[in-house]
Amino acid sequence: MKTLVVYSSRTGNTKKVAQAMAGVMPGCELLPVEEAPSSVDQYDVVAVGYWVDRGMPDAATRAWLEGVRNARLAFFGTLGAWPDSDHARECMARGEALALEPARGNVVLGSWLCQGRVDPKVLEIMARMAGDVHPMTEERKARIAEAARHPDDEDCRRAQAFIRRFLER
Template sequence: MKILITYSSMTGNTREIAECIHSTLPESILLPMKKVKNIKEWDFVFMGFWVNKGNPNKEAIKFLSANKHNKVALFATLGAIPGGEHTRSCIEGAKEILGESCHVVDFFVCQGKIDPMITKVFKIFPKGHYHHFTDEKRKLYEKSIAHPDEIDKEKARQWGMYVREQLELERKAN
C-alpha cells in the first residue's frame, strides 16, 4: 500500500506530528503539501494542517480543495487545548472542504505552540475586544509553549499505527 503523509506547517508543530506518524510507518513517504505533485498515485493519504481561526490554514484549504482522495486521515495542531466543540468544528470544516466523495477514516488533533507574533497582535487589542490578551489567553499561550510535547508525539505515533492497522483489517476483509 502506497501511503503519503503530507502537511502544512508554519511554526513546525504540524511537521513534528507528521514526522512522528511517519516514524511508525516506514513504508510511507513524507512530503510538505507544497511538494505533492499528484495525490492520485497514493492509496492512502494522511493530511495535516494547522488551525487558523477555527479552520485549516490557507495552504491546507487550497490543497484539500484541489486534491480529492478516496480515503484520508486528518491530523491538526492548534493553539487551543484540543477537545470539545472547537476541535470538532475544525475537523468538520476540513471534511466539508474535502467533500462527500472523500472518506475520512479518522482524525488526530493536538495542541501546538502558539506563534509569538499572534500574541503580539492580541496585546494590541483593547480591553473588551474578543482578541484582547486576557490573563486566560496568557495562560493558554504559556501552556502551549511546551507543545507538541512527548505525550502528544507518542499519541501521534500510536494513532498512525492504529490507522494503519484499520486499513489492513479493511483490506483483509475485502
C-alpha cells in the same frame, strides 16, 4: 502499502507531528503541502496535517485539498486551543468537510489535533489590536502557556497511535 504524509506548518509544530507520524507509516513519503502532488491515487493512506488558522485548516492545506480525489484521508493538526474544546471539534469538522463532497470519492478515516506553541509575535499583535476579540483572561493565559509546551513527546506518540489504527488492514 504506500502512504503519504502531507503537512503545512508555519512555525514547525505541525511538521514535528508529521515527522513522528511518517516514522511509523510503511512505505511513507513525507512532503510539505507546497510539494505535494495533486493526484494521490497511488497511496493507500494519506495523512494531511494542518495548522489551525482562524478556526479552520490553513489556506495552503485548503487549496491543496480542493484537488484531492479518491483518497483515504486521515487529518491531523495543531492549534493553540484545547484539543478537547468545541473550537477544536469545529476545526476538525471544517477540515473533513473540505474533502467530503460525495462526487470526489474521498474517505475520511478520522481527525486528530494537539496543541502547538502560538507564535509570540502573533500573540503580541493580537494583544495590541484595539477591540481584541480574545481578552487576556487567566484561562487564556494558562492555555497559551500550556500550548507553548506542545507538541511534546506524548503528542507525537498519540499521533502515531492515531495513524496506526488506519494502517492495519
